[in-house]
Amino acid sequence: MVPTQYYLILSAILFGLGAVAFVFKRNIISIFMSIELMLNAVNLAFVAFSQASGKLDGQVFVLFVIVVAAAEAAVGLGIIILTARNRRSLNVERVDLLKL
């Protein structure tokens, strides 16, 4: 058997990498994807805990996370398409009208 801790560490690393991508990328879509990466890392942790505790709740939560991610993708990508249409750019740093 693989110790649960390994999974947890892996999920931590993946989450961190997701965070790095989150601050590092400029392309809206890539940023979005990095968020998905973080979600996946969290899912991994969930499943690991569920396996460790022998309960299924963790997996159920993974399902919920996936559903939410799907909804988020649908809406988020819609927004992205609109932004791209209006701003003619996918670079988040060029989409900075939302300020004082």
Added chain:
Amino acid sequence: MPTQPILEYLWIIPLLPLLGAAINGLFGAKWSNTIVNTVALSSTGLSFLCALEAAREFVTDYYPQHHDAFHKAFFDWIVAGNFRAGFDLQMDQLTVVMVLVVTGVGFLIHIYSTGYMAHEGGYYRFFSYLNLFMFFMLILVLAANYVVLFVGWEGVGLASYLLIGFYFLRKSASDAGKKAFIVNRIGDFGFMLGMFLLFRTFHTLDFHDLFNQIAAQNWKPEHMWEFGTMTVAGLLLFMGACGKSAQLPLYVWLPDAMEGPTPVSALIHAATMVTAGVYVVARSHIFFERSETALVVVGTIGCATAFFAATIGLVQTDIKRVLAYSTVSQLGYMFLACGVGAFSAGIFHLMTHAFFKALLFLAAGSVIHAMGGEQDMRHMGGLSKKIKYTFATMFIATLAIAGIPPLAAFFSKDSILLQAFQREGGWHPLYFVGLLTALLTAFYMFRLIFLTFWGQPRYDEHHVHVHESPWNMLGPLVVLAVLSVIGGWVAAPALWGGKDYFSEFLAPVFGSGEAAAAVDEAAAHNLEWKLAIVAVITAVLGIAVAYWFYVRQPKKPEDLAKSMQPVYKTLLNKYYVDELYAAAIVGPLVWLSENVLWKVVDVEAIDGTVNGIAHGATGIGDTVRHAQSGNTRSYAVWVVIGALAIILILFWPALHALVAPAQAAVTR
């Protein structure tokens, strides 16, 4: 099918008028008067029938079996901690009397109104309000605990406010409405305090439990708890009663309430609502019986009010105002009765008063109707020929109120005075003032009659053409006239050594209350005769004086007024009480709220704080807003920093220990 159908479903009685009110209020605007009539009359009429049936069931079936009040909890209304206020209704002899009076007189007045209000605007509105009033009044009298009673109490206040201000386009009317409402608030304040005190002491507001608890404390006259809970509670409740029943010093609203349509004055401000105070005192008699102080206060105030109002009534010229002051004075009588512990007598007078005073108002309304809206008696006179029926009925009522046997008020007043006289311990002043008031009453009532119906017409005959009212107005007058004749006979046998059926009927409620007044039969009997004769003599005297003044030498009153200018003025201006209140209470309040509450507290403190906070927020915002660069990546970094902080706090033991208590607080 329960054995006592209506009794089991007691709520049907108040519900019917509510339905009527709802229907008329919601849809009546579109409907013709006929439909509105049908709804209003059928609802009240039905509830009257139900009340009759319920009374029958209670008296014939229920009471003989259980020897206790019928009490039914319909649903829990408020349940908080150990406080429970259920929507409970109860039925006992007292309730029977009240319910029958309310529904019966109310029904008659509804009929009358269909004629009186026929040409008024807002017809449906009027009947909707009237039904609403019936609903609340029935709740009030049927209530089985103080909370529900208070609901009815406030409800009738609301209805009366609405109806006084019925002609809300007239400023005086709306002012009168507000006045009534506010003055009542003062009384209600006391009433609520009373309820709180009772709940705090006995942990229940349910009549049944409450009274049983008190009765359980085996109480003997010698250790009457002076200044005890009983006194305070009784006086607080009585304060509420003063507000509702227009006793000193809170009577000022009632005369102004005459701004409302006459049927309203008849129903609310003569027959039913204003007697609610008396009802409450009677209902809570158990406190007063246990507190001499409370009794003294009630008696004195009642007596004072009776006399005071009567004196004002002497000189009023507005026909309805005269009746208003007479109402106040009669209410004073009832409280006098309660004050001397003659609760059943008080209720008796309440009933008879409901009959003849309603009759008086309705007749007055009929007169006003005939005069085309004229209310000033100085512009009337000689109407007796033109409106016979009105005259006849009103004359009967006047005889009744004057206390001429064998009419209703004779018996009720008589028993009040009798018991005032019989009560030991320096209560005689009350008796004598009462007697004097009877004299005055007879005088000013007949002054009214003479001014209105006798002598030469003092109005321009071509302009005003007097006409008798339609039958749907006269009908109720006749019925009420009959009632005010025979209404008192239930107590009549007392004079011939028989027994007073009315007080006997109410005995289960008031129980030992009258026992105090029970002295040996024979003495009591011939004393009763003596007092009765005295009372009749005073009444006749009053009538004679009035006749002499207003029929023989119509000039005399003016001369008298001139010769006793100050007294006359004082009376005419009602002892300047309104002005006094305005100066003593209203003025300072206005000044306080304007100069302190508004200019200091509101502007400086509250607004200052709020604006200060707002300014602070703006200032902070101005400095912090630069963080909002609009650049998503910067935001991302901020998010990361936040996450870092959280992790540090969660997993760094030192920091965690630092926030642990807060966490615990949150989780708890």
Added chain:
Amino acid sequence: MSSVTSFLTQAGGFWVLTIIKIALLLFIVLTVNAYLTWFERKVVALMQSRIGPHRVGPHGLLQPAADGLKFLFKEDAMPAGVDKFLYLLAPFLALTLALASMAVIPFGPDPLPFKFFGHQIDLWITNPQIGLLVLFSITALGVYGVALAGWASNSKYPLLGGLRSSAQMVSYELSMTMSVVGVLLMANSFSLTKIISDQDSSAHGFFSWNFIPQIVGFFCFFISAIAETNRVPFDLPEAESELVAGFHTEYSSFKFAMFFIAEYTSMITVSALCSILFFGGWNSPFPGGSVWQFTHYLPSLILIPFGLWVIYDGIKYETIWGRLVLPGLGTAIAAMGAALIVFPTVNEYVQGPFWLLGKMLFFLFFYVWARGTLPRFRYDQLMNIGWKLLLPVSIANVVITAAVIVFRGMK
């Protein structure tokens, strides 16, 4: 232990066996693929009253081999400005996934009568608890092959083809999955073998198959499966008349062949799936029992006459080559049939695979049939059918099935 870990803990012999199985299956599938093209061309030709391929080998039986060689030796051109990695990745992805899906399909009920170093030999590579889900996940990933191919070739038509296909596959995946749920509810499991054994026909024959209660589900599934495999009438990603050749316009020679093979493989998979989910897999349509015993000789009853016919046809074939080969082939086939009669044990053993293959063949024929007859949909029609017809119907089917199951209290 979860199935994966149980695999991992198997002894080495198991792995050898599995690898052998995989190799065998690959070989079979590829051959079948090859001859499927031949089959298709022949059938369509007959439908259009042509002769079809008959130059290479008798009745053009060697045509597939010729095509394969042609693919191998053609120049492998790569357009300028393509994204190399993806351009190469796409066909591999498509083919690998298509082939991988074969791994979970069970071909027969009982293992071979002999053992391989003490490991029993099942007629499937693996039979996971969630076989169906595995299939679906593989199909789901299958989109990328097409989409990436379209994107990577850096050209308009392929891009459009890729877009279309990704949209189309995503939309039809929904209704496909939904339409199967009814079956899952009835079998109460994802395992294909469980689903098959659930519709065991030994009692009532084919009345116990799923396609009777799940007829709606079946049609939804089959239609969306056709769309999922980009076949006529849903072959918009490669619509010749509109987009040259769609997503594989820029692909030549063997990379093109990969897409080709992938498509046909997925056809086979879908046919297998149809027959497994709705037509009782390897169950014979006839009830068990002595009365229907004779049906067990159906394989022979088909093989022997066919073989004889092939011999007869071969003798009067125009080319010498044909006159030599075809009779031999015929004799082989007839001999096979005879052998089945001679060895009843083998015959019994063959029943399962026979029926399954027969059903698959029928569905494959159906594919070809559809291609031969139906016109292509317009794109909006395609989307409307997917979203406004199939999806609601299949969902309704699920609801009704669930209701019935709950109502009858069966678990």
Added chain:
Amino acid sequence: MTAPLLIFFLLAAVAVIGALSLILQKHPIHSALSLIVVMVALAGLYLLMGAEFVAAVQIIVYGGAIMVLFVFVIMLLNAGEEEHTDFSKIAKFAGLPLALALTGLLAAAMVRHGGSVANATNPDSLADTSKISMLLFSTFVYPFELTSFLILVAIMGALVLAQREKS
């Protein structure tokens, strides 16, 4: 080193490499592909843990639907290589170190506290899909219904966003 452990490290390596390439790839579609790789690797890990259903759903929904959507959008917008701008100073200087610090801290926290997690009692129970569904429809039924509502809202939102405003 047992076989599961071996597989774990293999998949973990794949996942991490995929994540790294998600960061390093200039072109969004490559990032998308690397993300898909990560997801598939994670699915493998789920299988390894015996969570078969979740693994399948991970591939079907994440790999087969969500990421397809991403790829689709990338293709639709024909997104090119991302330009390398650095308008956000804080992100330029503080961003990377902070994120790395986050990674390190998380890992450290897991190393310190993750060990306390007890190991599986009976892992094969996790393989049971029907148990999950029971849980989903008994304990978590309200969240479940809520998610359906969420999806409905998302659909409407997507429609509203995606339709071209009629002029």
